[in-house]
Amino acid sequence: MRKILILLILMIAIIATGCGGGSSSSESNHKPAIKSLTDFSELAVGESKKITVEAVDKDGDALTFKWNANQGSIEGNGKSVTYTAPSTAGVDNVSLLVNDGKETVSTSFQIKIIDKLIRSLNIAKNNLMTEEKTTLTADLGEASEISWTAEQGNIEGSGKEVTYIAPSTEVNDIITLTVKDSDGNEESESIDVSIKAPYMNINLGDSNNYLFVSEEAKLIVSVDSNQNINSIEWNSSNGTITGEGQEVAYKAPNSTGIDTISVKVIGDYTSKAGSIEINIINRASLTADSGKLVSGQNLNLNVTNIDNEFVTDTKLTAEYGKINNEVYTAPDHPCQDTITLTVNYVDGKSENVSLNIEVEKLITASGMVSLHVPKHTWDDINGYDYNPYFPDAMTNRLLNGYLWHHVATGLNLVYEYNPSLIEGLAPVKVAVIDSGVDIDHPQLVDRLIEGKNYVTDADTLEYDPNNWEDNNGHGTHVAGLIGAERGDNGVIGIAPNVEIMPLKVSDNGLTGGPIVVQAIREAILQNVNIVNISIGLLDTEHLKDAIQDTYTHNIVTTASSGNSSASSLDFPAGYPETLGVGGVTIDLTKLNMSHWGEGLDFVAPAFGIVSTWNDGEDYSLEGTSQASPIIAGLSALVLGKHPSYSPDQVKAELKKYSFDLNTEGWDEYTGYGLPNAYHILSEKSVEDIIVFVGKRQGDKVERLSEEYNVTVDHPTNLSDKGEFAITETIATNDYSIFAWLDINDNGTIDLGDYLGEYDSGNIELSPLEKDYI
Incomplete structure (x- = not known):
């Protein structure tokens, strides 16, 4: 019970404190x-x-x-x-x-x-001209008397509003208003007034100024006056004025002379007029008879319209060229030059008149053009890692490495850049009189047609005319050089348009004249187009007659010259009806073993020549036996383009598209030289070369001039020298002279074309190959 009572007391105390403990806020605030x-x-x-x-x-x-x-x-x-x-x-x-x-x-x-007697006193204007009038007004209280006075001027009227008339002389006047009320109270208030005599002065500038014909300018009249300007009147005797006020736009007349400009300024009290004369003159002129020159050329300059009354001096300058006595000499490099005439006038003004001159480079050049002979060096061949007999590291370099005879004859360019050249060739039947052909060789099987055997089996002494299988390899090698299809190893023959007829006359590399004559007769009977004989025989009447018969039957005969370094050819190569073929080595010099002398017509690669072999593989041989089928293959290309050609026409075509390898024309070591498949098929020669001025742009050549033809005095072969002469102007100093042979006639300088650049008067053209770009 006691605990409850204490708790109640505490609660009452808390409530009492929360409700009213302490004083109010109003009692604590001070007013x-x-x-x-x-x-x-x-x-x-x-x-x-x-x-x-x-x-x-x-x-x-x-x-x-x-x-x-x-x-x-x-x-x-x-x-x-x-x-x-x-x-x-x-x-x-x-x-x-x-x-x-x-x-x-x-x-x-x-x-x-x-209330005040004079609440306010106002004047409409307190700066007045002499005798000018203005209004005075007053705001008054209860006034009974109003009196206005002026010390110098006059007051007209009475009451709260009167008129003040300024005196006739310049003075400071005082106007006083006095007011009295009915009680006799009095107030006075005064206003000061300034009286001035009206004046006006204008300035339009000096006479004898000048402007150019049709020039635009501003006209400004300055006015010094103590009166309001009401209007300004402008006038020109010959020019045109637009606008109004103190500043207007003026355009001079389009002819020379003196123009009079007048102005009249009209104020409230007075007006003022004035005029000036302006000389209208022509602008200085700079002309020349031509705007285009060649480097070093002189040009007379015409400076006219120089008015000495207003011109103090003139000066001619050129950015690049030279000027002497108004004669301009173009610089020695092509450019866009600017000639400037600077004219200084009496008023300090200068004017520049410019004349643009295009300076071009004058090119006069002449010289000789020739085609580069395509060949390898020993270093080129030695740079390839290969087995010369059974190459097993064939790559896409094979065509230019192992088959170097393709490079020497330009066939690599055909396949790499213009394969369309070998499309559409007529088929050509080629008889290979040799040791037979591997009838199962994958690169020959589709090229072979029915052949014949003339060799008796040494063991059985039997003769099988249908067994022309090659037991030696020599004939397969020869046949492959003429027309093998491309294999996985890259080996390929010269002519893809051939049908090969094997006529077997040897089994062990040895044969005789009678059996070869039989094979030749069979070739004539089978209407072949070409006969290849990579065999050396003695001269006999039967052999000679057989070869003459091939000629009369329109058959081309190719034969090897021999391999014992003799100064006369084996037969049938030595007959005039036969294309006698000698051999050259990698650097296109005579193969040491190759026969030479009278009757030698052409040479072809004869060292390290890779071709098909009778075991289905490839093999490398050397000798004129390899040179002859290369010429046979090239002859097949000629006949593929011209099926009706005679042996003489084929020989002429081979001569036309051959490179001299020794002396100019025929010589006893290389004959008429080495024919080139690229030119045989494209039928392009030195006469087709054009010369132009151009410049290199990255991997391209930009033509800067027209094209110039070359002339060949006595066209002979691919080693001809073509003569050119150029006279051209161009707008750049970055140029060269190029010679170009457009192999594919597409009008574009591209891979496979021949291109050469001027060097000391001569231009040697080489094929544009991939390493050029």
Whole structure:
């Protein structure tokens, strides 16, 4: 029970404390106090005056002020405001409330508003010209008498508004207004007036100025006056003026002479007129008879329209060329040159007149063009890692490496850049009189047609005319050089358009004249087009007659010259009806073992020659036995393009598209040289070369001139020298002279074409191959 009682007492105490413990906020606040007030007891109607109050708050609270006037107006807030009396006389009550945010104190006071006799005095204009009039007005109270006076001028009229007339001399005048009311009170107020005599001065500039024909300029008249400008009138005797006011636009007439410009300025009291004369002159002119020159050429310059009355001096300059006595000399390099005529005038103005000149490079060049003989060096061949007998590292370099005879005869260019040259060739039947052919060789099987055997089996002594299988390999090698299909190893024959007829006359590399004659007769009987005989025999009447019969039957016969380094050819190579073929080595010099002398017609590669073999593989041999089938293959290309050609025509075509390898023309070591398949098929020679001026742009050549043909005095073969002469102007110093043989006639310099660049008067053209780009 006791615990409950104590708890109740505590709760009562807590409640009592929360509801009313301590004093209220209003009892703790101190009211603001107004300590002073700047007031006044009397103001005239409409008069304004500042009222300021000083008030404090003991608690430091921010104070707000609220002002109020019963009749007048109060502007502003805070401790200082502006009071303006009402427009009527009487008593106005002004009150003020000051609040600290909790409580407000107030005060008020009264102001007596009294009426003035002269409330305001106004003049329409207090800077006047002599004898000028202006209006005076007054706002008055209850006035009974009004009096206006002027010390110098005159007053017209009476009452609150009068007219003032300024005196006729320059003076400072004082105008006074005096007013009395009915009680005898008097007020006076004065206004100062400045009286000036009117004047006007204008300035349009000096005469003897100049402008160019049709030149545009600004005309400005400066006016010094103490009066208002009402209008300005402009006039030109010959030019055109647009606009109005003190600044106008002027355009000179389109002919020379003197133009008179006049202006009239009209003010309130006076006007002023003036004029100037302007000389209209032509602009200086710089001309020449031509705007295009070649380097080093002279050009007369024409400087005209120089008016010495206004020009102090002139000067001619050129950015690149030279000028002497108005003669311009073009620089020695092509450029866009600018000739500048600088004209200085008497007023310090300068004018530049420019003339653009295009300077081109004059190129005069002549020389000889020739085709580069395609060949390998020993270093080229030695750079390839291969087994010369059974190459097993064949790559795409094989065509140019192992089959170097393709490079020597230009066949690599056909297959690599213009394979379309071998498309559409007529079929050509070639008889290979040799040791037979491997009838199962994958690169020959589709090229072979029915052949014949003339060899008796040494063991059985039997003769099988249908057994022309090659037991030696020599005939397979020869047949492959003429027309083997491309194998996986890259080996390929010269002519893809051949049908090969094997006529077997040997089994062990040895044979005789009678058996060869039989094979030749069979070839004639089978209407072959070409007979290849890579065999050396003695001269006999039977052999000679057989070869003559091939000739009369329009059959081309190719034969090897021999391999014992003799100065006369084996037979049938030595007969005039036969194409006698000698051999050259990798650097296109005579193969040491090759026969030479009278009757030698052509040479062909004969060292390290890779071709098909009778075991289905490939093999490398050397000797004129390899040179002869290469010429046979090239002859097949000629007949493929011209099936009706005779042996003499085929020989002429081979001569035309051969490179000399020794002396010019025929010689006893290389005959008429080495025929080239690329030119046989494209039928392009030195006469087809064109020469032009161009420049290299990356891997391209840009043509900068027209094309010039070359001339060959006595066209013979691919070793001819073509003569050219160029006279050309171009707009760049970056150029060269190029010779070009467009192999595929597409009008574009591309891979496989021949291109050469001028060097000391000569241009040697080489095929553009992949390593060129």
